[in-house]
Amino acid sequence: MAGLGLKAKVASAHMARAPAAIKNRALAGLAALLRQSVDALQAANQRDLDRATAAGLAAPLLDRLKLGAKDLDTVARGCEQLAAMPDVIGEIIGMKQQPSGIRVGQMRVPIGVFGMIYESRPNVTIEAASLAIKSGNACILRGGSEAIESNKALAALVQQALIEAGLPADAVQLVPTTDREAVGQLITMPQFVDVIIPRGGKGLIERVSRDAKVPVIKHLDGNCHVYVDDPCDIAMAVKIADNAKTQKYSPCNAAESLLVARGVADAFLPKIAAIYASKGVEMRCDRAAAHVLLAQSSNKAVANLEGLMAWATEQDWYEEYLAPVISIKVVEGLDEAIAHINKYSSHHTDAIITRDHMHAQRFLREVDSASVMVNASTRFADGFEFGLGAEIGISTDKFHARGPVGIEGLTSLKYVVLGDGEVRG
């Protein structure tokens, strides 16, 4: 691992001064290679799938491991989109003259070497490699052992594209072994690795965070809230609460908890409950929410609800279900909603639905989460939807990068000083 680290460090200096045109040529070349190599990549992927099937891997994991033609097209298009984006390296911001006469600004530079540790999905290999190339960093990739054949085939194409563009192949290295010790070494080499990005289950991320000796961009839970304020546009609130929960259950930016101001509970709750019921979403309600639902819904609707209603426990307010389940609570108003969110939220993404300007401002300022939203679905918390052009992960930390992390999260600002012979008096 130290050998990989040293090679990455050396390559990172080349990458840092690579012209934008060369990096973009490598990305375009990689996209072309991916499109030309669909058969070979799928053959490698099939070997992983066969091994996984023989080992009795569960169907959803097999699904994540599979590299379909559509997946390959998506990552190839991702490379092309990155190539088309403006280059942020070398950007200088805030250059101002100081009283001494020197001019001081900040220049955006690559962070150096990042290590990426990820589980079965092999397309992450290309996502991470292409972000490294665009941002002028080197990276060391440690994919899941199930995907080793797929990852090796993909990484070989990346290195070919780098070489053909005149960039060092060592800028993107795949850890060739699948033993667990490699991870332990990768996260404890501050002399070679500037930041570690784990992507995978909570167990992986907690282990990496606990043992790492370098900074970690980590993404833990997404316990996201939708707070339906009084006053609000009820139809809008229903549409957003529906979308945030049911458009997809597994993403980290899906809503897990619904808070409803008492003043709009009668008007809002039966409507959203009917939709949730029709989609089979279990509702874990506090006493007040259950009371409203049972009192205000029609007899027929109540019959539909009954199998899907349950009492919320204290633990439910903390829960990230990633499933057709939502916790529902009636609150007195904005103050209680903010206090509840700041206590139970995982500080990922929380939204208010409101017509009240002062409430919107307070929610944005006072909710201590990476993404705070007014009148929009939590599902938008995503690097692409936020206009970052790419996403290497979502940070639930406050240090360095918060929320969706794109190219800028892989850069750092250094001070540049332009003088004319000034000295300090």
Added chain:
Amino acid sequence: MAGLGLKAKVASAHMARAPAAIKNRALAGLAALLRQSVDALQAANQRDLDRATAAGLAAPLLDRLKLGAKDLDTVARGCEQLAAMPDVIGEIIGMKQQPSGIRVGQMRVPIGVFGMIYESRPNVTIEAASLAIKSGNACILRGGSEAIESNKALAALVQQALIEAGLPADAVQLVPTTDREAVGQLITMPQFVDVIIPRGGKGLIERVSRDAKVPVIKHLDGNCHVYVDDPCDIAMAVKIADNAKTQKYSPCNAAESLLVARGVADAFLPKIAAIYASKGVEMRCDRAAAHVLLAQSSNKAVANLEGLMAWATEQDWYEEYLAPVISIKVVEGLDEAIAHINKYSSHHTDAIITRDHMHAQRFLREVDSASVMVNASTRFADGFEFGLGAEIGISTDKFHARGPVGIEGLTSLKYVVLGDGEVRG
């Protein structure tokens, strides 16, 4: 310590939403209290000094411990200057509409709670407290045991100023004990503390970095270089190389190593060597630099130099002397200078003296240091000189904050999303 942590966490939520006017009132009040309490503060400081004298503390340490009337005036003026600065909390940057219709920007918010661990200088108590107040954070301060009486007296004034302004006293807490275990606990409470800032000797910083379970803004060595390029204005190069080394020997931004392009060595080296010799600065030279000095200097100058010249060893290129000593090397030109700096520098601050525009651009881009300078003294690498208004430390890391850290280094950017009922398709 967990009690202090919890109280800080609670106070931090109040501080985060405190209006700018209230925070500034607390800072102005603190300045007034400091000016009114000179006698009481000096009495407390005298108790520390008496104890330290009895314990046989060395004179330079006693000097750092002393809280003179001038020191108190300086920190009081610092508070007033911070009060006069614009407030950065709540600033929203980059708000842009995305294809979905949502508007996405970033809001600057306090990072939460920072822990500060520092050695004898008691004025750091006020510097850290005032930065915490202005930036809307809470802080836990752990000063040196020698300064405990001074720090307690200062912290009491801070809490009085907070209360009088209507802010929570717990926003600035001093660890009341001086046992070492408190530090170990302070740096391992990620549930309460968002970042640790150690200020002191290398031993302290290395220990904190090794053991911390929260992010650390750390400042290790300042092995700063001045590279005298060909072509350059020789008089300017002499003025800057003199100032960078001799204006003060102890600061981290003082130059420790002088690189000279071969083409200007004959013209430059004898001039700077004469100045260094007149100030008693020892010159650790490589063979080429020594050759130039002995060949080009007058006989009388050589006689002056002889006692101050020594051969540089490999270790000298790494050394942070913080003393009247400098290493000197003749290099072929820009490429060798950049390679040398990137190998031996501590990535703190490095400067080029040049007339060549392309060389200046390459130096700025390719030297991988927190502050890179053209035609200015390394001594400018400082939060005040850079226009940050204050400085909590200088970071030699690339993650989060790099170089001098002011108010912004104690903040984080969260995403704000303004919608009009948008949902994800």
